[in-house]
Amino acid sequence: MSNGIAPWLEKSQWPTVPIRLLARLGTGHTPSRSNPEYWHDCTIPWITLADVWQLRSGTTTVISDTKEKISRLGLANSAAVLHPAGTVILSRTASVGFSAIMGSDMATSQDFATWTCGTQLEPRYLLHALRGMAPDLKRVATGSTHKTIYMPDIEQLRVPLPPQREQQRIANFLDAQMDYLDRLATLDSEVLSRLDERKQALRDSAIDQLSKRHGNLPLRRLMRCIEQGTSPRCEATPRQGPEEWGVLKLSSVKNGSFNPNENKRLPTSVPPPRMWQVNEGDLLVTRANTPRLVGDVAVATGDCTRLLLPDLIYRIKLRTDIDPHFVAQVSLGSQIRQRIEATARGSSQSMVKLRGEDIRSWPVPNAPLRQQQEFTQSLLRWTEPAETLRAALNQRSQLLTERRQALITAAVTGQFDVSTASGRGVAP
Structure with missing residues (x-):
């Protein structure tokens, strides 16, 4: 079933194995909100959907801080579990497909699946493999209100299993490549922010002039x-x-x-x-x-x-x-x-x-209709060059996303040798 979710796994040069056979599969829970004692003296980091914002860009490998914490009493009186540092997490409801590694002992809400890796599986390698599956997981998520990947499907997820040393080489290669792509994306994001600031300044100046002239x-x-x-x-x-x-x-x-x-x-x-x-x-x-x-x-x-x-x-x-x-x-x-x-x-x-x-x-501004229309047309003319640049940057962002996906899927399936590859020959 997992190969149906992520068809590219069929190209793996190594056998694919259910992740649950290589790592302890778990999830989390929310202690009862109706019992105030469970929410007193909260010291245990607790990953919830409120923390997904940290993971959306794909640049966060280790999650070290959480918006909420739970207490040891709440942990003991719920199905929540304290997972060890190094556990890999995957969001499976509402915001589907975002993943990271726990930086310390943490619990999660029921919105996450967790894998605590055994000796045969490198957590960083598993993280990259899950990120390669993210588009597929989002595509097959079901639900009319909130999209969800249900636990029976999570149990069937598979991962290519090269030797552990090869897993480490793949993880090191992908860490370096993702860091390079992340830096490009950050630079593009900064340019887009400057464009937004410029457009806002032009808009505010024009509005101010109309307000002074017409009230x-x-x-x-x-x-x-x-x-x-x-x-x-x-x-x-x-x-x-x-x-x-x-x-x-x-x-x-x-x-x-x-x-x-x-x-x-x-x-x-x-x-x-x-x-x-x-x-x-x-x-x-x-x-x-x-x-x-x-x-x-x-x-x-x-x-x-x-x-x-x-x-x-x-x-x-x-x-x-x-x-x-x-x-x-x-x-x-x-x-x-x-x-x-x-x-x-x-x-x-x-x-x-x-x-x-x-x-x-x-x-x-109480401007006549003709001046209203002139204002809108002028703003479009002033910002047209910036919008052209924005379109080019958005297109490059899409190409970087495709490049990221191609590198991950090719590396984890062994379609090229990461010990000699620069990544330049991987087609998106």
């Missing part, structure tokens, strides 16, 4: 209504074509850009609430999201046929003399971003909400 009005004076959508039970996969109905995902609204392909398919058995169909020109604002992304805006463009507004996104209908693209760009300005940071509310740092009354108070 500001609260957004409520420029809009006809603000609505939030619906939350029907949807399928995890996107709709297959415009003839089907879909519900937009939060990711459809991102930094001024609208992506209609980011949607979840509405089952044919569910009648579509047509009053919530998105129309071209609707100004969309994320109502709830992470602190960094709440209040993100975009204008619905292109073919929005049979796309429904979710309850986590506001739809703002503006007056006919107000350009929605202008309001979207103003909403991305630093002044409104700071307001969002000050007014967004939430019970945790992972999800905050933005109230409609806060949005209604956003200051927008």
Whole structure:
């Protein structure tokens, strides 16, 4: 079954063996939150989904710090296990396929699978093999609410088994290659950050000039209504074509850009609430999201046929003399971003909400329609060279990702000799 999950394992020059035969397979648990005694004097590092952010880039090999800890009493009165340093972890729910090595004795939540390697398996080699499988694990994860790799499938995962010294050579080679690719990715990320700063400075300067010339009005004076959508039970996969109905995902609204392909398919058995169909020109604002992304805006463009507004996104209908693209760009300005940071509310740092009354108070320059349109067009002209560079960097990022995957899969399956290979001959 594992070779069905990761077909490239069929090319292995070494026999593939179930990982559970080479390492002790385990998982974790959450002590009862209803018993305060279990959450007093917490000293044991406890890896949860809140720590996955450390692993998303793939640059963290050893996880040494956790957001939460549990107590020894909570550990003793739950199915949680204290795993030894060197144990390899894999996230298997919600954020599927992220992996690392424990830097000290730690416990995990039930969202992780763990392998404590025996004498035949090098933890760093296993880590690279799991990272090679990550795209395959994400592809086969199931679940309508949260994607999950279930433990029976985890038990069937296999790994190529070269001699241990060869495992160490492979791990050393991949450590060096990944470090080089990580440094390239870091440099590209720094350039992208500078581009974002430049674009923000241009946007803020232009908004400031319009505000001084025409004054500001609260957004409520420029809009006809603000609505939030619906939350029907949807399928995890996107709709297959415009003839089907879909519900937009939060990711459809991102930094001024609208992506209609980011949607979840509405089952044919569910009648579509047509009053919530998105129309071209609707100004969309994320109502709830992470602190960094709440209040993100975009204008619905292109073919929005049979796309429904979710309850986590506001739809703002503006007056006919107000350009929605202008309001979207103003909403991305630093002044409104700071307001969002000050007014967004939430019970945790992972999800905050933005109230409609806060949005209604956003200051927008009271410029005539023609100047609104000129502002938007000028901003596009000013930032066009930077966006061209951004596209090239994003393309290189994709190539680096493909290169990373090709190196890992070729190395762990023995398709080239890492003791002599530079990695330059590995095709993506």
